[in-house]
Amino acid sequence: MPLITVKLIEGVFTEGQKKQMASQLTDAMVAIEGESMRQVTWVVIEEVKSGQWAIGGQPLTTADVHALQKSRVAA
Numbered sequence: 001m002p003l004i005t006v007k008l009i010e011g012v013f014t015e016g017q018k019k020q021m022a023s024q025l026t027d028a029m030v031a032i033e034g035e036s037m038r039q040v041t042w043v044v045i046e047e048v049k050s051g052q053w054a055i056g057g058q059p060l061t062t063a064d065v066h067a068l069q070k071s072r073v074a075a
Contacts (some may be wrong), residue, residue: 001040002029010047011062012069018045 004025013021022043029041050062 001042002033002037003042003044004029006043006045007053008045008047009053009060009062009065010050012065021045 006021006025008018022045025043026038026041030038051059053060
């Protein structure tokens with residue numbers, strides 16, 4: 001029974017986006033293992049509090065991620 005765990009910083013993705021992630025991750029597992037795995041594929045989305053996730057020793061906040069998203073769209 002596959003278990004896919006996704007960790008996100010809270011407040012970055014909407015409920016709709018998280019639902020889409022779960023659906024598409026399940027589809028990816030089914031593409032690898034076969035349709036019979038759909039009903040037993042678990043996707044757990046865990047949100048980490050803003051500022052409790054660090055990269056390179058620096059805390060990352062929800063605002064930081066939103067700024068990264070905006071700069072990526074502008075590029």
